[in-house]
Amino acid sequence: MTGTKAQRQGRRAGSGNAAGTEGKPAPWRGMALAALGVAAALALALPARAADPYPARPIAMVVPFAAGGPTDVVARTLAAAMSKTLGQSVVVENRLGAGGTVSAAYVAKAAPDGYTILIHHNGMATAPALYSKLPYKPLTDFTFVGQVADVPMTLLGRHDLPARTLPELIAYIRQNQGKVNLANAGLGAVSQLCGMLFQKAIGVDLTAIPYQGTAPALTALMGGQVDILCDQTTQTLPHIKADRVRLYGVTTTARIKALPDTPTLAESGLKGFEVKVWHGIYAPRGTPPAIIDRLSLALRTALKDPAVAARLADLGAQIVPEDKQTPEGLRTWLQAEIEKWSPIIKAAGIKAD
Secondary structure (H helix, E strand, O other): OOHHHHHHHHHHHHHHHHHHHHHHOOOHHHHHHHHHHHHHHHHHHHHHOOOOOOOOOEEEEEEEEOOHHHHHHHHHHHHHHHHHOOOOOOEEOOOOHHHHHHHHHHHOOOOOOOEEEEEOOOHHHHHHHHHOOOOOOOOOOOOEEEEEEEEEEEEEEEOOOOOOOOOHHHHHHOOOOOEEEEEEEEOOOOHHHHHHHHHHHHHOOOEEEEEHHHHHHHHHOOOOOOOEEEEEEEHHHHHHOOOEEEEEEEOOOOOOOOOOOOOOOOOOOOOOOOOOOEEEEEEOOOHHHHHHHHHHHHHHHHHOHHHHHHHHOOOOOOEOOOOHHHOOOOHHHHHHHHHHHHHHHHHHHHOOO
16 A cells, blocks of 8 residues: 555545445435425426416406496496306406597507406497597407497487477477587597487587586486487486486387387487497407407306396397307407498597597
């Protein structure tokens, strides 16, 4: 054996440490193995979480109008029913402003993950003609889910208006040209569009009195501050039944179940007169087809719910046929409505900006 005694002892000590390391792992090696095990477990867990079925959390249904208004009532009725099918809460979120364009722009720019959706009415079709700088394109910046329900409009007068029927109202307006006013819920509101069609049908211009929403316009009518208002049944039915306003007719092509004895305006002499509030549900462009399928199924299931049908019927709303409850049904309808209203709005010279 070569080397000094100290060297020989050092080699034996080193050999003993090596053997000890192989037979019994040092503490740092055990910690490293444990860390690797945790990392492997996380690696396995992450794909499973990413693959969680939609929806994994509550969904926001954005409403462009105030809480308690007609569209809000429809939205809350629908949201509660859709939650049952989706297995997650659908929470109504009211975002007001610019005739509904604030909400629409917000949803158009939202993440296309199915957690932000929009319910909107005719404003989706009228906005392109009303706004020269609209921050979204209704037909291309959204993925369509489906239509919901049509809500008839009612033509109302203040309770003490002398005219009791539509022909009497038209005669009264013609006899008092320049003195009769017509309230509406603001620029681009369906009540304004209905009023425009009414004036065109009778060939007389009325003094327009705009309000910030249907509720204050209806309050003004019941208070006698304005003469006439065209508003939807979701808002007017309780006041009609309580005899607080004078009713001249409904704006649909056929009578409605909620007011079976009330004639349509077409029946009473305004041939072809039809205005209704329709609602559709939209998601941001690029939302995956599988998510749209889930939302569309939840919508169609909700519209088959007897409780939903009864609630909407109480409001005078009519659930649309099944072929309109689909993504393609909504797209086709929106296209047709844009083509219908754009020339009317442009001819009237109405602009919102």
